Amino acid sequence: MLRNTNTKWRLSINKRLIIxxxxxxxxIYLLAGILYNWTSDLLRKDIMTSTETQSQKYLSELNSTLSRFNSLQYDMLNDEYVIQFANAYDTLESYHKIQLIHFLRSKLVSIRxxxxxxxxxxxxxxxxxIEISANDGYGQLKVTDIPPEKLKDPYHLITYHDRLLSVAYPLESEYRTTPEIIVEIEMRTSExxxxxxAALEKDYSGAIVLGLGRNAKNMIVVNDDKLEQSITRQYGEMKQSTQEASPIQTNKDYIFVRSSLAENDLYIDHYLYTPTMFEPISKSIIWFWLFFGLTILMVAxxxxxxxxxxxxxMVKLVRAFKRIEEGNLELNIHHNKEDEFGYLYERFNDMLINLNISIDEIYNQRIHRQNAELKQLQSQINPHFLYNCLFSIIRLIKMEKDKEAVHFTDQLAKYFQFITRNSRDTVTLENEVAHARNYAMLQLARFSDRVTVNFGELPNSIKALSVPRLIIQPIVENAFVHGLENVIEGGILSVSFLDKPEQIVVLVEDNGEDSEDAIKKLSALLSDTQDEQEISGILNVHRRLQYKYEPESGIKVSPSELGGVKIELTISRKEASDDVPDVNCG
Structure with missing residues (x-):
């Protein structure tokens, strides 16, 4: 007796899994979160402090260097030889001018x-x-060499025509005309x-920006392609002041750190990439090993x-299903807990019982009935058809048409060979069509002057299809016996084939008399589901097709455009398969 399966399971697997x-x-994750937050904050502070200290150190060194350059410029502006050369140029002898030029150039070279x-x-x-250069020596000063843009920010770095310059002149000349003496230092931007x-870039640096003043272009180092466009657009322009320079909007993967020297308008902006910055956590924190070991233990x-x-x-249930696939239906599996698997096992055992019953009561009975009906159809040889064939052979012999008689006899032998062969219940559609055509040719011995037979071409794509034996010939026979028997002349029998994506259709049509009455009788015969009724050839074919294929397969009867009956024999492609016959069935 089965247990009541409607009761709730005491311990649900789903609840146990969640708990x-x-x-x-x-x-595990609580500990991991605490460790991660603690180490992340600690590392973040250390790196930001280190980055700011390093940036301040570099800015101080750069500021000292620029201050030294400004001191050298100032000393050059106040050099007595420069003043003497500028004020007494017209009174100096030529050799004395040359000496002063060489001396001044040597001082410029020393500064360089x-x-x-x-x-x-x-x-x-x-x-x-006059222009004196450390590189080019003495030359004629051009008006374009001293534009106003060069003079707007003395003793500070400016960018002019992509060159980084520091221009110095006496400050009392700032708001007058062009200064008489100017000292210009061109910086090597590449160096x-x-x-x-080299001084500031780290593995976790996404980008570094060095601001050199209000009128100088920033120096930018971008290591992350995602930042390049935004940083180049914002920092590529000259800044009016360090206060106006603000960090670009980035996602949470970056930390912004700024270091500045307001006295000389210098600043450094650092964008630190946090995923790379926090990599040392996994290597330097001992707690990681505790977390790792605890995780492995709990997961195990x-x-x-x-x-x-x-x-x-689950494995036990799967193995039971595999044993069923192998044909072993005598199984009984057990589960000692009242959970979902207990229910599944119980239903599995019930399913096996019902399956065995179904096989005995339905499947085997249908197979036996199908085979019996096929054997019955094979054994039903119409005596009138046999008599007519024999009379036709006698008539051909009397008329001394020996070749025709031999050919006719050979066709009749193939007919009986096909319907009496019991080795296989299925044949290829090509052989089935050949048998039906052979039967139609035998009938033409009687109807040749009254009936025309048209067999359509069988598509190559369905010739090898495996179908039950004797499914087309009984339909052709029905057309001759019930449709064309009483036709005096002009009778037509048409057999055609349709290869559709989901179905294969064989159409058998005639133009026989009393088509309306014949259609009613055939439709009533096919719609009657009583097993006790007399099994005719049409009904036999209809049932066997529905047994072998799905319910959409079978026979349908309708009026034909030829004026008689049209019978559609339908085979579903879902269950149909190709086959290569091992014997020639005629």
Whole structure:
């Protein structure tokens, strides 16, 4: 007697899984969260402090270097030889002018050589239109060499025509006409960029920006492609002041750190990439190993528990299904807990009982009935058809048409060979159509002067399809016996084939008499589900097709455009399969 399966399970697997998962993971992730937040905050503070200290150190060194350059410029402006050369140029002898030019150039060269950051040092004497360069020597001063843009921010870095310059002149001349003496230092941007990048760049640096003043372009180092466009657009422009320079909007993966020297308008902006910055956590924190070990232990215990309550019962059920697939229906599986698997096992055992009953009462009976009906159809040889065939052979012999008689006899032999062969219940559609065509040719011995037979071409795609034996010939026979028997002349029998995506259809049509009455009788015969009725050839074919294929298969009767009856024999493609016959069935 079956237990009541409507009662609730005492311990639901779903509830146990949820509870076990929460109990197993909550302390692990709680500990992991505490450790991560603590170490992240600590590391974040250390890195930000270190970055700011390093940036301040670099800014101080850069500021000292620029201050030294300004001191050298100031000393050059107040040099007595420069003043003597500028004020007494017209009174000096030529050789004395040359000596002063060489002496002044040597001082400019000395300034240039004092630092790798300096490309060239130039002295402009505007009242004399003279230029002296450490690199190019003495030359004629051009008006374009001293534009107003160069003079707007003395002793500070400016960018002019992509060159980084520091221009100095006596400050009392700032708001008058062009100063008489100007000292210009051109910085080597590549060397400055190299030192800046080497001093500050870290593995976790997403981008570094060095601000050189209100009128100088920033130096930018971008390591993350996601930041390049935004940083280049904002920092690529000259800043009016360090207060106006604000960090770009970035996502939570970046930390912004700014260091500045307001006295010289210098600043450094650091964008630190946090995923890379926090990598040392996994290598330097001892608590990580505790977290890792605890995680492994809890996961192992959880998996062991899952294996016991889910995996083992599931494997047992799967193996039982496999044994059923192998044909073993004498199974009985048990589960000692009242949970979902207990219910499944009980239903599985009930299913096996019902399956065995179904096989005995339905499947085997239908197979036996199908085979019996096929054997019955094979054994039903119409005596009138046999007599007519024999009379036709006698008539051909009397008329001394020996070849025709031999051919006719051969066709008749193939007909009986096909319907009496019991080795296979299925044949290829090609052989079935050939048998039906052979039967129609035998009938033409009687109807040749009254009936025309048209057999359509069988598509190559369905020739090898495996179908039950004797499904087309009984339909053709029905057309001759009930449709064309009394036709005096002009009778037509048409057999055609349709290859559809989901179905294969064989159409048998005639133009026989009394088609309306014949359609009613055939429709009533096919719609009657009583097993006790007399099994005719049409009904036999209809039932066997529905047994073998799905209910959409079978026979349908309707009026034909030829004027008689149209019978549609339908085979579903879902259950149909190709087959290669091992014998020639005629």
């Amino acid at each position: 076990a998962f929460i109990v197993a993971t909550f302390p 050589n004092s630092s790798d950051f300096i490309v060239d040092v130039r002295l402009y004497l505007t009242n004399l239109d 400055l960029h190299r030192s800046f990048e 215990l959880y998996l062991y528990y899952i294996n016991r309550i889910i995996n083992k019962p």
